[in-house]
Amino acid sequence: MTDANTEMPERFGHDRGDDRDRGSGKRRGRKGEQLQVPEADFRSYYGRPIIKAPVWKNPDVPLYLFLGGLAGTSAGLGALGAATGRPTLRRTGRLAAAGGAVGGTAFLVHDLHRPSRFLHMLRVLKPTSPLSVGTWILSPFATFAAATAASEVTGLVRRAGDASGVVAAVIGPALATYTAVLFSNTAVPTWHEAHRELPIVFAGSAAAAGGGMGLVGSSVRDNLPAARLAVGGAAVELVAGEVMERRLGLLGDVYGKGRAGVLMKASKACLAAGAVGAVLGRRRRWSAALSGLALMAGSALTRFGVFDAGIASANDPAHIVVPQRERIRARQATNQVDTAPSDRAFA
Amino acid sequence: MTNLFDAFTGTANSLSGPLPDPQTDAGWSDAHPKRVGFFTDTSVCIGCKACEVACKEWNLVPDDGTDASDLYRLTGMSYDNTGDLGASSWRHVAFIEDVRPHGTATPAHGGQETGFLPAGLPAVHGGGNGHTPRDAASAPPGPDPAQPGTVDLLALLPDGGAHGQQTPDDERDVRWLMSSDVCKHCTHAGCLDVCPTGALFRTEFGTVVVQDDICNGCGYCVPSCPYGVIDVRESDGGAHKCTLCYDRLGEGLEPACAKACPTNSIQFGDLDELQAAADARLAELHGRGVHEARLYGRDPDDGVGGDGAFFLLLDEPEVYGMPPDPIVTTRDLPEMWRNAALTAVGLGAALVAAFWKGGRR
Numbered sequence: 001m002t003d004a005n006t007e008m009p010e011r012f013g014h015d016r017g018d019d020r021d022r023g024s025g026k027r028r029g030r031k032g033e034q035l036q037v038p039e040a041d042f043r044s045y046y047g048r049p050i051i052k053a054p055v056w057k058n059p060d061v062p063l064y065l066f067l068g069g070l071a072g073t074s075a076g077l078g079a080l081g082a083a084t085g086r087p088t089l090r091r092t093g094r095l096a097a098a099g100g101a102v103g104g105t106a107f108l109v110h111d112l113h114r115p116s117r118f119l120h121m122l123r124v125l126k127p128t129s130p131l132s133v134g135t136w137i138l139s140p141f142a143t144f145a146a147a148t149a150a151s152e153v154t155g156l157v158r159r160a161g162d163a164s165g166v167v168a169a170v171i172g173p174a175l176a177t178y179t180a181v182l183f184s185n186t187a188v189p190t191w192h193e194a195h196r197e198l199p200i201v202f203a204g205s206a207a208a209a210g211g212g213m214g215l216v217g218s219s220v221r222d223n224l225p226a227a228r229l230a231v232g233g234a235a236v237e238l239v240a241g242e243v244m245e246r247r248l249g250l251l252g253d254v255y256g257k258g259r260a261g262v263l264m265k266a267s268k269a270c271l272a273a274g275a276v277g278a279v280l281g282r283r284r285r286w287s288a289a290l291s292g293l294a295l296m297a298g299s300a301l302t303r304f305g306v307f308d309a310g311i312a313s314a315n316d317p318a319h320i321v322v323p324q325r326e327r328i329r330a331r332q333a334t335n336q337v338d339t340a341p342s343d344r345a346f347a
Numbered sequence: 348m349t350n351l352f353d354a355f356t357g358t359a360n361s362l363s364g365p366l367p368d369p370q371t372d373a374g375w376s377d378a379h380p381k382r383v384g385f386f387t388d389t390s391v392c393i394g395c396k397a398c399e400v401a402c403k404e405w406n407l408v409p410d411d412g413t414d415a416s417d418l419y420r421l422t423g424m425s426y427d428n429t430g431d432l433g434a435s436s437w438r439h440v441a442f443i444e445d446v447r448p449h450g451t452a453t454p455a456h457g458g459q460e461t462g463f464l465p466a467g468l469p470a471v472h473g474g475g476n477g478h479t480p481r482d483a484a485s486a487p488p489g490p491d492p493a494q495p496g497t498v499d500l501l502a503l504l505p506d507g508g509a510h511g512q513q514t515p516d517d518e519r520d521v522r523w524l525m526s527s528d529v530c531k532h533c534t535h536a537g538c539l540d541v542c543p544t545g546a547l548f549r550t551e552f553g554t555v556v557v558q559d560d561i562c563n564g565c566g567y568c569v570p571s572c573p574y575g576v577i578d579v580r581e582s583d584g585g586a587h588k589c590t591l592c593y594d595r596l597g598e599g600l601e602p603a604c605a606k607a608c609p610t611n612s613i614q615f616g617d618l619d620e621l622q623a624a625a626d627a628r629l630a631e632l633h634g635r636g637v638h639e640a641r642l643y644g645r646d647p648d649d650g651v652g653g654d655g656a657f658f659l660l661l662d663e664p665e666v667y668g669m670p671p672d673p674i675v676t677t678r679d680l681p682e683m684w685r686n687a688a689l690t691a692v693g694l695g696a697a698l699v700a701a702f703w704k705g706g707r708r
Binding site: 050055056169188207225229233310 | 544677
């Protein structure tokens with residue numbers, strides 16, 4: 001359990017100073033504060049966080065999200081590349097799917113505070129627990145993807161390898177999107193309230209990563225589908241991310257400040273540069289590979305940014321109190337309308 | 348046991364909404380005992396922290412921290428040096444020093460100029476009764492000459508014992524709010540729903556307990572609790588929280604904190620009886636003009652289907668560090684799965700589309 005002792009991560013690491021300033025109970029209307037959003041009027045217990053920030057480790061969990069997305073779409077590129085006779089894309093997709101799945105599993109196990117009990121995840125299958133469902137998505141995916149990659153590398157049992165590659169490709173999209181439910185299904189306001197947009201952001205991010213990997217690894221003759229997927233994914237991720245931040249309103253402030261803000265800005269720059277590069281430079285090996293790397297970096301940075309934004313949100317009592325107060329106020333307003341005599345409205 | 352399909356289509360209230368019998372919903376036979384819980388009446392809490400100590404003693408909960416350089420971990424904000432609930436703090440007494448200009452009203456009073464100190468409660472008033480506040484420099488009154496050998500303890504107090512304490516000026520009113528917080532043992536427990544190993548389970552008493560020999564420290568329960576109760580302990584990597592003294596319940600004993608509480612602020616019992624007692628107490632306080640008294644976690648229609656451990660508070664919940672309107676995250680889970688599934692289908696379609704008319708073969 002040495003990990004448990006040394007790696008209680010992140011939760012109070014960054015953005016804590018901001019939170020202390022913001023959450024200061026009845027200190028209202030202070031002067032000299034430089035805030036990007038107006039200071040919310042709310043009360044709290046000495047400005048302390050109300051919910052507990054995730055104890056998930058950084059970089060384990062964001063990297064797992066990235067690798068899961070990468071593997072999920074790469075499996076599809078590998079299988080379809082095999083079906084359409086694109087040997088380099090097939091090989092890249094299959095190796096990336098297996099590498100991403102195995103690497104992701106390793107990070108997921110390392111993230112546990114009792115890693116030796118990883119197999120306890122397989123005691124039950126609970127639809128109410130996205131982590132349980134995810135385990136049951138990841139386990140078969142990793143098995144089939146690894147088998148496919150083994151067949152690809154050794155050249156043995158090619159037909160069985162093709163078949164297991166198809167199975168992995170079918171599971172892949174689920175692996176790429178379930179992680180959005182994993183994050184949304186928490187009490188962390190910025191994650192939970194984004195439960196409509198987050199799957200789309202993560203799917204776009206996965207497509208950008210998988211397509212980017214395809215651009216890096218496949219020949220110019222084979223890389224058209226990878227380029228299409230990557231550019232489409234980057235566009236979806238950029239648009240959906242922007243929509244998500246806007247719809248979050250007050251809760252979106254964590255994406256504009258602190259480490260999450262920097263990461264999201266860097267992510268957008270990488271995605272845009274990579275997408276442009278993929279469109280213009282797909283036909284040259286070096287520019288295709290560079291674009292692919294930029295797209296993968298953009299995808300990974302998004303995952304790190306979303307992770308950090310959630311930690312900052314959980315540590316900010318305003319994110320709990322202000323929306324919940326607003327909810328109560330809105331409910332009371334509705335109730336009053338409901339209880340008022342119907343003819344009063346026309347009088 | 349509730350059918351999974353019913354739970355996810357909303358036909359059964361397994362994920363949110365009122366649920367009169369969570370034990371049966373969790374699969375216990377109809378012969379299970381009644382649901383038990385805590386009613387924590389903060390209006391009589393004196394902040395003695397006996398509950399914190401009793402809990403630690405009985406449950407062998409270790410020290411909350413390990414940093415020797417910060418041995419006493421003083422928060423510097425109040426008499427509260429526990430800070431919050433956590434893996435090694437299953438009861439937490441909050442202290443709120445509520446200082447306001449003399450005679451100002453609170454919103455809880457509807458803006459009436461009644462003064463914010465609730466009538467009929469232990470209160471601390473500004474001075475101004477003619478007595479000089481006593482300090483260490485002035486000698487304490489000696490023994491009463493009329494009764495040699497006895498000390499009139501009340502005479503030791505500056506205003507004859509009418510109130511325990513004085514503020515140094517007339518400008519301010521001070522009241523102390525104290526509240527012993529604990530795991531709410533929600534009807535719809537987010538921690539339990541999201542636990543991927545089944546380590547968290549619903550007991551036959553309707554409480555929510557972690558099985559330490561199953562927990563693998565994934566930490567998913569931690570951000571899923573809308574109250575910020577459960578946490579992973581650094582020293583052993585497992586998630587821990589209040590068990591409502593599951594071991595004592597089995598022996599017919601009340602939980603250690605309730606047993607130790609000297610003012611009966613922490614009341615343990617069958618949940619329906621506690622709810623009736625709480626309603627009566629609330630009516631009594633309102634009758635005595637304590638209009639800011641309110642119950643928290645009592646309502647089975649709230650976002651977590653009502654709490655097994657609920658509270659009588661004298662101010663808004665967020666002042667005590669509790670969320671004003673918590674909603675169990677799994678209420679929205681069916682919609683989340685739907686969104687993710689549709690997105691996955693879309694991603695698969697995008698993959699196929701990327702190969703459309705792309706040449707080769």
